[in-house]
Amino acid sequence: MMQNLSVIVAVAKNSVIGHNNTLPWHLPEDLKRFRALTTGHHIIMGRKTYESLGRLLPGRITVIVTRNANYKVEGALVASSLEAAVAMCQHDNEAFLIGGAELYQDGLQLANKLYLTEIELKVAGDAFFPTVDMNQWQETSREVHTSAQGLDFSYVTYLRK
Secondary structure, X not given: OOOOEEEXXXXXXXXXXEEOOEOOOOOHXXXXXXXXXHOOOEEEEEHHHHHHHOOOOOOOEEEEEOXXXXXXXXXXXXXXXXXXXXXXXXXXXXXXXXXXXHHHHHHHHHOOEEEEEEEOOOOOOOEEOOOXXXXXXXXXXXXXXXXXXXXXXXXXXXXXX
C-alpha cells in the first residue's frame, strides 16, 4: 500500500462512473473540486481516460498507464502498470488515481484515501466503480450539496483503517 495514493471519483447510485468515455452528468461543482484537490500533484490514469480528456490537465503531472510499450504523450509520463505509475509519484505527498474502472479495481488495494462524489442519480453507463469493502475504510468527512441544476450529491472522504 502506498501512503501517498488517493482515489478520486464521482459515482452514481448504481456505481456508474462513465458512459462512452464521458461523464454521464453535468456537475461543474465537482469539476472545480477535482481541480482544487489535484492541482500541483500527479494524476494517474489509464490510456482510455487520458484519450477521453483529449489533453493534459494544466498544473498537474500526468501519468498514463498502458500496456502499449510504444505509447508516448508529449509532456506526460507513461507507465506499464499501476505500481510503476505510483513509483513515479513517490516524491509527491499525494498522487491521485483518476480512472478508469480497471485501474480503480487495482488502485483500491493500494490507496490510503478515497475522495468520492456520491451522485444521487441512477444513470446508464458502461464503466462502473468497483465494490468497496467498507470494512477497510473510515469515513472522515461528508458534505451534502445540491448543484445549480438541482442535482443532489455528496463529497465523502474515507481513510484506510
